[in-house]
Structure formats: C-alpha cells, structure tokens
Amino acid sequence: MHKKTRESQIAVTRRQHRKIPSNENNKAHTPTTACIRKAEESRSRTSIPPVFHDCLLCPVQSLVPTMTQxxxxxxxxxxxxxxxxxxxxLAKKFALNYDLSSTFIVPSIGPPPEAQKKVLGSLPEGINYISLPPVSFDDLPGIRAETQISLTITRSLSSVRDVLKSLAASTRLVALVLDLFGTDVIDIAxxxxxxxYIASLSTGMTLSLHFYLPKLDQMVSCExxxxxxxxxxxxCGISVHGRDLPDPIQDRKDDAYKWFLHHSKRHSLSEGILLNSFVDLEPETIKALQDQELGNLPPIYPVGPIIYSGSSMGASGHECLQWMDDQPNGSVLYISFGSGGTLSFEQLNELxxxxxxxxxxxxxxxxSPDKSASASYFSATSNTDPYSFLPKGFLDRTKGQGLVGLKEAAAKAVSEEGSSSKSLHELVSKWKN
Structure with missing residues (x-):
C-alpha cells in the first residue's frame, strides 16, 4: 500500500489524539534527575526484528495493515x-468475545519465573507475546519493588519503541493497553x-487516589x-487515615513515592481507563469518576472483575462460594494483601x-510466609501444602467462623451483573470503527 494511502486510512479510522509531551522535554513528569539519567544510560540497545509471532522472530516485509485485517x-x-x-x-476476552488479536510486550529483570512461562505458554490462538531483553539492576542494589518496576520499564523504552513500530507496520494496531506503572510508554504510542489505555487493575477507590494524589501532594507538606x-x-464518600494509605506513598522522600506520583500525574494522558471493578460493586465511586467529579478525566470503562481462569476452582472453590452464600450481608471480613504482600511467619501467626x-x-x-514483604511480587507461590504454616489447629478452631480461600474462588464470588460486558463492548466498538 502506498504510504499516503496508509496515512489517510489511519487519519480516517482513528480518533484524534491529544499531543503528549515527551519525557525528555517535560521535566514536570520526571521523578528525579538521577533516576532518569540512570535509566537513559541503561536502556537496551538490542534491535528487535520486524514482526513477532508466538515468540518466534519472523521478518515479514510484505505485511501491510489494512481495514480488512x-x-x-x-x-x-x-x-x-x-x-x-x-x-x-482481558486479552482472552478480546479474542474470544470480540475477535481481537493481541501481542504482549513483556519486560523482564532476568530469566522469567516458571509461573510467568506457564501463563504465557497457555495463551489461546490469536494472543502472542515477545519478551524484551532483561534489565540489570547491579547499579541499584536494594531498591524498592515499586522503583524497580518503574525503572525496568524506563530502561526498556528503546526496545518497546522497536516492537510497537513493527506492530504498527505489520498489523492493524488499534490500541495499546498498559497498567499503572507503564505510563512512560504513552509517549511512544x-x-x-x-x-x-491504562488498565487500572485495582478498585475505583484506588483509581480515585491516583487522580487525587497530585493535588494532595501540593496541599500537604508533612508525611x-x-x-x-x-x-x-x-x-468515595469515605475518609482514610494517612497511615492507611498505600505503602509506596508513606515516605515522600523515597523514590518509590516520586514514581507513584509521576505515574498518577500521567493517568490523564491516556485515551481511557479500563477499571477492574464494576458498577454494582462501587456505584458511587464509579459514577463520580465517569461524571468528571474528580476533574477532567479520560473516559472510565468499568470492565471487571478480571480474574484468573487458568484452573478450575475444584471442591474447595465451591465450598467457599457456598459458605459465602450462607453468611448475612455485610458480615464477612475479606483479607488479602495482593501479589506483593507476603507476610513473615511471625506476622502471619499474629494475624x-x-x-x-x-x-x-x-x-x-x-x-506461604517469607522474610521479604515483596517476595512473591515477581513470581508465584510454591506447590507446598498451602496451610502448613498456619498455627496448629487454627483451621479446626475457626471452622464456621472463617474460611481461608483461594484468590480466584474469592473473586468469582462477585458477579459482573452485565455492566462490565456493556462497558467493554462500548470500548471495543470504538476500536473497530
């Protein structure tokens, strides 16, 4: 296809986008000069071949994106x-329900964990992935997980640019979806x-905090x-003690806070936000986000719950659901510390x-417990007995009082009620048109 024809098609089929300043020319978005300098010095120079398919490098010069793709x-x-x-x-929903193909661009800090290889290796047809060259942190020992994540992405930007250019040249690329730590890739897109589009993988309340944090940062001088x-x-209609705000923002002098604030400021640069929640779960918060009560925000698409479907719940999952059904409304305390929230053995026993x-x-x-609070962030739990570390007799003594459940079983107890399907359909329709 002639270059001008290609550009005309893009102009017709894609919406106009706001001009986004690059990181190099916009110091307001820079967490610290030292961080960015180190990131720029360490960016990978590896050249990525033109086209990726199922992680096999296949140069295909003849592929030209068209509206029939x-x-x-x-x-x-x-x-x-x-x-x-x-x-x-989310990619499985795109493929199975909307006939969208997708490619994962996966940054890394070393050899991929077995859990990651298992997840990526089980993706259905139409979903491909490419692993970027690993990033080294030998120059920054002992940094926090949040800082490491942000720097991994910043140090991978040149490779990301190569991959996106290849996808734009060889596929009908209609959107880039990233999560809250990937906002620096918005400039390349x-x-x-x-x-x-930012995939906000937590709740509407957490998203509200992201949009409010830049203002809070200006209003407050203390920790x-x-x-x-x-x-x-x-x-949200609720107040939260400062000490109960997320751990990465508890030390405002730490780079983890500066990165958190950096990404929060850049949320508004996206074309929209896919929220891993649904209207019936957070009606007031989602309405406030969609009605622009928090300022001039991108469109919010509540598409959750997005939960792992890689294995059957089994008997324990059905037991969990049945137990929840038997409890009075508002009577159950839900306890989860997320993928990075591994407790120590002592903390777990106290809880x-x-x-x-x-x-x-x-x-x-x-x-299972670990000495490091973020030990499970980049990998997954082991295959040992999941309850062997609990106090002896704990499960028997609390039978009927509590239930220790798997993540997917707890998440599947919440119904979408149809609102998320409607929201996702609205978004995909924009992409297809």
Missing amino acids: KPHVAIFPSPGMGHLIPLTE SELSVPS YRDLPEPVLLPG AMGLEISEQKFLWVVR
Missing part, C-alpha cells in the same frame, strides 16, 4: 504476576498515533501518616491469632 491490540504489563494475569484474562485528620478521597480471638467471620486469601 483483524484489529490488533498491544498489551504492556508491568513486571509482576499481579499485573500479568489480569491482562492475559503517541508518536505512532496509537491510542493508549501523610502524620496528618491529624483523615484524607477524604473524592467520589491468625487475632482473627481467632475476634470471632469475626472472615475470608482470608493466604500465601
């Missing part, structure tokens, strides 16, 4: 299984006239944990003892 979505997950798994499930009054999150003494009904998403 299947729409294609590039998906860029941040390092960590908690980021990868929801996005693979803008250069290629590809609309970027948030030292605030005498709780923080009222706009659109177990507290639950037992409280006599509170609970559903606990539990994983």
Whole structure:
C-alpha cells in the first residue's frame, strides 16, 4: 500500500489524539534527575526484528495493515504476576468475545519465573507475546519493588519503541493497553498515533487516589501518616487515615513515592481507563469518576472483575462460594494483601491469632510466609501444602467462623451483573470503527 494511502486510512479510522509531551522535554513528569539519567544510560540497545509471532522472530516485509485485517491490540504489563494475569484474562476476552488479536510486550529483570512461562505458554490462538531483553539492576542494589518496576520499564523504552513500530507496520494496531506503572510508554504510542489505555487493575477507590494524589501532594507538606485528620478521597464518600494509605506513598522522600506520583500525574494522558471493578460493586465511586467529579478525566470503562481462569476452582472453590452464600450481608471480613504482600511467619501467626480471638467471620486469601514483604511480587507461590504454616489447629478452631480461600474462588464470588460486558463492548466498538 502506498504510504499516503496508509496515512489517510489511519487519519480516517482513528480518533484524534491529544499531543503528549515527551519525557525528555517535560521535566514536570520526571521523578528525579538521577533516576532518569540512570535509566537513559541503561536502556537496551538490542534491535528487535520486524514482526513477532508466538515468540518466534519472523521478518515479514510484505505485511501491510489494512481495514480488512483483524484489529490488533498491544498489551504492556508491568513486571509482576499481579499485573500479568489480569491482562492475559482481558486479552482472552478480546479474542474470544470480540475477535481481537493481541501481542504482549513483556519486560523482564532476568530469566522469567516458571509461573510467568506457564501463563504465557497457555495463551489461546490469536494472543502472542515477545519478551524484551532483561534489565540489570547491579547499579541499584536494594531498591524498592515499586522503583524497580518503574525503572525496568524506563530502561526498556528503546526496545518497546522497536516492537510497537513493527506492530504498527505489520498489523492493524488499534490500541495499546498498559497498567499503572507503564505510563512512560504513552509517549511512544503517541508518536505512532496509537491510542493508549491504562488498565487500572485495582478498585475505583484506588483509581480515585491516583487522580487525587497530585493535588494532595501540593496541599500537604508533612508525611501523610502524620496528618491529624483523615484524607477524604473524592467520589468515595469515605475518609482514610494517612497511615492507611498505600505503602509506596508513606515516605515522600523515597523514590518509590516520586514514581507513584509521576505515574498518577500521567493517568490523564491516556485515551481511557479500563477499571477492574464494576458498577454494582462501587456505584458511587464509579459514577463520580465517569461524571468528571474528580476533574477532567479520560473516559472510565468499568470492565471487571478480571480474574484468573487458568484452573478450575475444584471442591474447595465451591465450598467457599457456598459458605459465602450462607453468611448475612455485610458480615464477612475479606483479607488479602495482593501479589506483593507476603507476610513473615511471625506476622502471619499474629494475624491468625487475632482473627481467632475476634470471632469475626472472615475470608482470608493466604500465601506461604517469607522474610521479604515483596517476595512473591515477581513470581508465584510454591506447590507446598498451602496451610502448613498456619498455627496448629487454627483451621479446626475457626471452622464456621472463617474460611481461608483461594484468590480466584474469592473473586468469582462477585458477579459482573452485565455492566462490565456493556462497558467493554462500548470500548471495543470504538476500536473497530
């Protein structure tokens, strides 16, 4: 196809996009000069071949995207299984329900964990992936997980650019989907006239915090944990003590906070946000986000719950659902610390003892303990007995009071009620047109 014809098709089929300043020319988005300098010095110089298919490098010079091709979505997950798994499930929805193909662009800090290889290796037809060259952190020992994630992406930007250029030249690339730590890739997508969408993999309340954080940062001079009054999150209708805000923003002098703030500021540069929640779960918060009560925000698409479907729930999953059905509304305490929230053995036992003494009904998403609080972030749990580390007799003593459940079983207890399918259909229709 002639170059001008190709450009005309892009102009007709894609919506106009806001011009996004590059990181190099916009210091307001730079967490710290030292961080960015180190990131620029360490960017990979590896040249990525033109086209990727099922992780095999296949140069195909004759492929030219046309309107007759299947729409294609590039998906860029941040390092960590908690980021990868929801996005693979989203890609499956694209493929099975909307006939969209997709390619995962996977950054890495070393050899991929077995759990990651298993997830990527089980993707259905129409979903491909390419692993970027690994990033080294020998120059930054002991950095926090949040900082490492952001720098992994920043140090991989040149490789990301090569892959996106190849996809734009060989497929009908209609969108780039990334998560909250990948906002620096938005600039590259803008250069290629590809609309970027952020997949917010937590709740609407967390998304509200992201949009509110830049204003809070300007209003408050002390550490948030030292605030005498709780923080009222706009659109949520509740106040949160500063000490209960997410751990990465508890030390405002740390690079982890600067990166968190950096990405929060850049949320508004996206063309839209796919929210892993649904209207009936957070009606007030989602309405506030969609009605622009928090400012001039991109469109919000509640498409959740997006949960892992890689294995059957089995008997324990059905037991969990039945137990939940038998409890009064609002009577169960749900406990989960996410993919990076591994407790130490001592902390886990303290929590177990507290639950037992409280006599509170609970559903606990539990994983084996580790010395490092973020030990499970980039990998997954082992295949050992999942309950062997709990206090002896704990399960027997709390039978009927609580249930220790698997993550997928707990998530599948929540129904979409049809609202998420409608929202996702609206978004995909924009891409196809």
